[in-house]
Amino acid sequence: MTANTSPTFSSALPTSDSVDVLLLLEGTFPFVSGGVSSWVNQIIRGFPEIRFGAVFLGSRPQDYGPMRYALPDNLVHLQLAYIYSEHDAPPVLEVKADDEAMAMVEQVHTLLESDLRSPQCPFKFAQLMDEAGPDGKLSHEVFLHSQAAWEYLKKNYRRRCTDPSFVDYFWTIRTIHTPFWRLREVAVSCPKARIYHAVSTGYAGILGVLLKHRYKRPFMLSEHGIYVKERKIDLYQAQWLKDNRGVFERDPSQVNYFRQLWIRFFEHLGYVTYQSADDIIALYEANRLRQLQDGAPPERTDNIPNGVDVARFAPLRAQRMPMVPKVLCLIGRVVPIKDIKTFIRSMVLVTKSLPEAQAWIAGPEDESPEYALECRDLAAQLGLSDKVKFLGFRNLTDLLPKVGLVVLSSISEALPLVILEGYAAGVPTVCTDVGSCRQLVQGLPGEDADLGASGRVVRIADPQAMAQAALALLQDEVLWQKASDAAIRRVEKYYSQNLMFARYRALYERNLQWQA
Numbered sequence: 001m002t003a004n005t006s007p008t009f010s011s012a013l014p015t016s017d018s019v020d021v022l023l024l025l026e027g028t029f030p031f032v033s034g035g036v037s038s039w040v041n042q043i044i045r046g047f048p049e050i051r052f053g054a055v056f057l058g059s060r061p062q063d064y065g066p067m068r069y070a071l072p073d074n075l076v077h078l079q080l081a082y083i084y085s086e087h088d089a090p091p092v093l094e095v096k097a098d099d100e101a102m103a104m105v106e107q108v109h110t111l112l113e114s115d116l117r118s119p120q121c122p123f124k125f126a127q128l129m130d131e132a133g134p135d136g137k138l139s140h141e142v143f144l145h146s147q148a149a150w151e152y153l154k155k156n157y158r159r160r161c162t163d164p165s166f167v168d169y170f171w172t173i174r175t176i177h178t179p180f181w182r183l184r185e186v187a188v189s190c191p192k193a194r195i196y197h198a199v200s201t202g203y204a205g206i207l208g209v210l211l212k213h214r215y216k217r218p219f220m221l222s223e224h225g226i227y228v229k230e231r232k233i234d235l236y237q238a239q240w241l242k243d244n245r246g247v248f249e250r251d252p253s254q255v256n257y258f259r260q261l262w263i264r265f266f267e268h269l270g271y272v273t274y275q276s277a278d279d280i281i282a283l284y285e286a287n288r289l290r291q292l293q294d295g296a297p298p299e300r301t302d303n304i305p306n307g308v309d310v311a312r313f314a315p316l317r318a319q320r321m322p323m324v325p326k327v328l329c330l331i332g333r334v335v336p337i338k339d340i341k342t343f344i345r346s347m348v349l350v351t352k353s354l355p356e357a358q359a360w361i362a363g364p365e366d367e368s369p370e371y372a373l374e375c376r377d378l379a380a381q382l383g384l385s386d387k388v389k390f391l392g393f394r395n396l397t398d399l400l401p402k403v404g405l406v407v408l409s410s411i412s413e414a415l416p417l418v419i420l421e422g423y424a425a426g427v428p429t430v431c432t433d434v435g436s437c438r439q440l441v442q443g444l445p446g447e448d449a450d451l452g453a454s455g456r457v458v459r460i461a462d463p464q465a466m467a468q469a470a471l472a473l474l475q476d477e478v479l480w481q482k483a484s485d486a487a488i489r490r491v492e493k494y495y496s497q498n499l500m501f502a503r504y505r506a507l508y509e510r511n512l513q514w515q516a
Helices: 035-046 099-114 120-130 140-145 147-160 166-189 202-215 227-237 257-276 285-293 310-319 340-353 369-381 396-402 417-424 437-442 463-474 477-494 497-512
Strands: 018-026 052-058 075-082 192-198 219-223 279-282 301-303 327-331 358-362 388-390 405-408 429-432 455-458
Touching: 018 035, 018 075, 018 202, 035 052, 035 417, 035 497, 052 202, 075 166, 099 120, 099 147, 120 166, 120 202, 120 257, 140 147, 140 166, 147 166, 166 202, 166 257, 192 202, 192 497, 202 219, 202 227, 202 257, 219 257, 227 257, 279 285, 279 497, 285 301, 310 396, 310 417, 310 477, 327 340, 327 396, 327 417, 340 358, 340 369, 340 463, 369 388, 396 417, 405 417, 405 463, 417 429, 417 437, 417 477, 429 437, 429 463, 437 455, 455 463, 463 477
Parallel strands: 018 052, 018 192, 052 075, 192 219, 219 279, 279 301, 327 358, 327 405, 358 388, 405 429, 429 455
Antiparallel strands: none
């Protein structure tokens, strides 16, 4: 399949002029496996009576391989849009900016900088985006080539920028703003829907803001991880962000200006999205509280945890051998955020006490091949090549009966489906204290916690603690069985697919009946 580099859809993909629910997806389904993509696939297939469409927002076509999912029959539209791909730049011509449009630009920027929580903020932003088309008062040509835009950029550099490089400021501002014209093109070209449903804030969320404003239909937002928090993690680690201040000008307690600029940008996108969304759904309470902190109106928020098809995995419990398998399995992509290296290092200690133990890593390695190679090299350096097995993608129903523990070593997660799928098969977990993992293992206070611990929770990047937790369960079959029983009861009572579908069905039905 060859994807277009402009925000249009390929003729090989399903297309429709209208859908019931249009999913707005950034960097997930159908090109990235696991996590959010699995949930999207699950939701579409869970409501066969609903005609879904999807807009996939990516960076550039070359950043993605082939589709990882077969498209469900009720996905009647799939549109691909690449917001940082090469486009034909507008010709360099003298163009005059409209005074009213520039006044709107200044008004929106003032709101974003000084009065972000104004209820006018998302409305004014969407109004401004109405003018961003070729026939509007704020075309891309005006942004790139008008004297008024140049003067406004210089004024803001003098007023706000603490970095001495105007050239870097100029190109950073261009890079930050260019996707808005791409998103406006997508908003015009995508099908009309009865509901717009974004699965993150960021660019997908902003597309939802534009579509709600344009078509006056309900806009739902489901967040698995908190997008703004995840982008902050990325930006704090990014090496491409420059700091041009001299060594004596730098305050080590302060983040450099361009890093701050990008962080504020994503914070603003998140806030505008929260203010526009009619329903804001988190996976668990800690994330809902973070949404409130970032500006989500409390009355529009709710928690709907992930759910798994318990009936699919329940028969696997009977396939396990009488003895607990001494196999620790990490199921997920081999990428840095999963911290595969901590899992590998933990096996040095595990195998000293339990020589027959094996570590299985079941997941694709093509997303970050350099990191995957580093992990393989680490296993070899530690003398674990015969103990650590890289399996690639595997069918979980074949894998889970052979596994004693599902291990999760991630440094960031939301509500991991792999833990719940392991629970449904009767497999306890050892996981890091990220996202909702503590809630999944220990339960929420009350009846949930009374079910008992369904595994162990350990600190991030602590191979010794991970090894000790794994050994405690694998070397004590009574303790392991208690954790397995708790896992089964917890997933059946609180995290079944049917419960999740029932709650989303209620939201969809309410919004499908919405009248403008």
